[in-house]
Amino acid sequence: xxxxxxxxxxxxxxxxxxxxxxxxxxxxxxxxxxxxxxxxxxxxxxxxxxxxxxxxxxxxxxxxxxxxxxxxxxxxxxxxxxxxxxxxxxxxxxxxxxxxxxxxxxxxxxxxxxxxxxxxxxxxxxxxxxxxxxxxxxxxxxxxxxxxxxxxxxxxxxxxxxxxxxxxxxxxxxxxxxxxxxxxxxxxxxxxxxxxxxxxxxxxxxxxxxxxxxxxxxxxxxxxxxxxxxxxxxx
Numbered sequence: 159x160x161x162x163x164x165x166x167x168x169x170x171x172x173x174x175x176x177x178x179x180x181x182x183x184x185x186x187x188x189x190x191x192x193x194x195x196x197x198x199x200x201x202x203x204x205x206x207x208x209x210x211x212x213x214x215x216x217x218x219x220x221x222x223x224x225x226x227x228x229x230x231x232x233x234x235x236x237x238x239x240x241x242x243x244x245x246x247x248x249x250x251x252x253x254x255x256x257x258x259x260x261x262x263x264x265x266x267x268x269x270x271x272x273x274x275x276x277x278x279x280x281x282x283x284x285x286x287x288x289x290x291x292x293x294x295x296x297x298x299x300x301x302x303x304x305x306x307x308x309x310x311x312x313x314x315x316x317x318x319x320x321x322x323x324x325x326x327x328x329x330x331x332x333x334x335x336x337x338x339x340x341x342x343x344x345x346x347x348x349x350x351x352x353x354x355x356x357x358x359x360x361x362x363x364x365x366x367x368x369x370x371x372x373x374x375x376x377x378x379x380x381x382x383x384x385x386x387x388x389x390x391x392x393x
Contacts, residue, residue: 206287206319214257214285214324222326222353225377225384231349232341236272237386239358240264240281241335248286248322251345253296257322259347260286267335270373270386273342281338281346283330285322291315326351328378337375337384352379 220227229235246261259282266278294307294315302308328351330336337356340346348354356375375384 207317208287208321209290209318211321211323212257214322216324216326222350223377223380223382225353225356225375225382228339228350228354232343234273234342235349236274236340236342236346237270237337238266238272238274238278238340239268239270239335239337240266242330242332244332245330246280248288249292250288250296251282255296257284258286258288258292259284259345262330262348264338270337270388272340274340274346278346281340281348283328283348284351285324285327287319287321289316290318290320293320324351326353326379328352328355330355336378353377355379356384 220230222228241264242262243265244263246263248258248260250258262281262283263279264281266276269276294302337358339349339354341349355378357378358373358375371388373386373388375386
């Protein structure tokens, strides 16, 4: 079956304060382009000094509210059931990436579809709060000077954060089991953010269903259902 990919055509810079006058990233990957900015004071949250916020505005090739469309976003995907054991520090997987990713430590319960490994321990979700010190690593000297970041102290850079958000954000709960749709070829990234995350009601019928039964998963953002044939074995 022919698969489609996600294309993101816009990043809107909605917040920046203090010494940060402008933040932008080169759109040298196919996912993003066209950065606009406006200033807004952003308060400190969660004991982090958030000094700026990027909001990613996504234009989808196919509507992610339809769960089957999320599966189509990668040629090489897996659907797994896993328990979230910890959530790590947000950072850039590559210095050329325009957006950071947050590592999610998991314990796999089932590989429902695809070629994910039984020993997979870490998956990633786009977005999160990144230390300014890490953002600086993605910039050249001219960019740092243009943004007036060239004179920031090392201590300040380690204690200030920039928040990367989108309408697809979802806050995972520790020790809870979820169904994840992952891109195998992209560091096991959860596809389409929260639109690639589902829950399954743990009923007696679910526990005792036959191998060929159809299972119903509920998306955590839209509430829409994904029907998957139960043709696997639990780990």
